[in-house]
Amino acid sequence: MKGILGKKIGMTQLYTDSGNLLPVTVIEVKPNVVTQIFTKEKDGYNSVQLGLEDKKNSRQNKPEQGHFKKSNTTPKRFVKEIRNMLGFELGQNVDSSIFKVGELVDVVGTSKGKGFAGTIKRHNQAIGPKSHGGGGGSQPLRQTGSLGDISGNKVVKGMTMPGQMGNVRRTVQNLEILKIDLENNILIVKGSVPGPKNSFVIVKEAVKQLPSKTAVELVNxxxxxxxxxxxxxxxxxxxxxxxxxxxxxxxxxxxxxxxxxxxxx
Structure with missing residues (x-):
């Protein structure tokens, strides 16, 4: 397993040499620092802790400074572990050269928060009739519909109710790497990834381990x-x-x- 931490810059479109238009996501992947190494003998599992982007001095505390000092670096804003990532040393820099064009990756991020949402938007329920008084109530068109079985005279957990929507961890699998720009620290993948612009993401080797695709020739x-x-x-x-x-x-x-x-x- 291998992976790297990055920041979602946004989405755009690229043309192939055959004239096809591809929707792509641009991810900034500045060199990560290995801030801790976990081994099976000492910790019970193999893992590498990566850090990305320096923290402001005003947001650092002494425990953090002591932890990151072991790897000869400063406290980082985004710190995550990549399980079963082997062959790296404490304090080593990791860049996007660990991947190849055409390789499939899983991208993990936090989806956009939509706030408090009703059942029409949150669970795709149908609106009420627009004539004859709708469904009743003060907002007849978009009120909550049937909740299903409520035996026991209570609403059990898991019913399609209004509530918080978005702002949850999500993974999009098997995205193809179209371009790697080591000079500008840019990784371009085909399709969309979770989260708003400038949000942190984790790019990992695809867990399904499907075969890599043939590198696509892009138009400059x-x-x-x-x-x-x-x-x-x-x-x-x-x-x-x-x-x-x-x-x-x-x-x-x-x-x-x-x-x-x-x-x-």
Whole structure:
């Protein structure tokens, strides 16, 4: 098992080289610090504790400082354990290079809190009739419907009642990694993950251990726009370019053509 802590930046869309549009989530995965190691001999199980993002000095306490000092680091905002993660040492940095493009991962996060919600929104119950007085009561259209069996003259636990909605731990399984940018500490996965923007998430190896998928070739929009601009310049200088060429090759041909034109003048 392997994993890393990150922060959800938001969602966007990416194109593949075949023209398909993919919804993706961008996760910032700055290097994690191994803050504690649990072993089966000493603690009864194997695990690695990871920490992400420094805490403000005003929010630190002495027990935290003592704990993180053992790993030669400062107290962290987000600290979680990854079970059965082996091969790491105390104080070591962990980055997204532990994963590969095409690999499937499970992403754990805390869903958006929706506050106190009624049964229509929380449990997808149907509204009442909009004519003939609705379902009765002061709000006839959206009042609670049947609760099912209430034998014993009481409402037992688990009935579909109004209450707190969201703000719970959720896991989305088998999300495909589309891109890993080590330079900018970015991990891009296909699909959506739980939680609002800038919320902390855990990216772990898929527990179902399905086979990895073939790496998807994504379109580099910045490079494509630059090539389009070079194609427009090529028309003015009567230079033949091909899409398979790199940006550097295109620029070299254009520079040669421009120098030749200036030399003739």
């Amino acid at each position: 929009l910045q490079e494509t726009l630059e090539k389009n601009h070079l194609f427009e310049l090529a028309k003015k200088h009567n230079v033949e370019l091909h899409m398979e060429m790199s940006v550097e090759e295109m620029k070299k041909l254009l520079d040669d053509a421009q120098n030749k034109t200036e030399g003739e003048k």
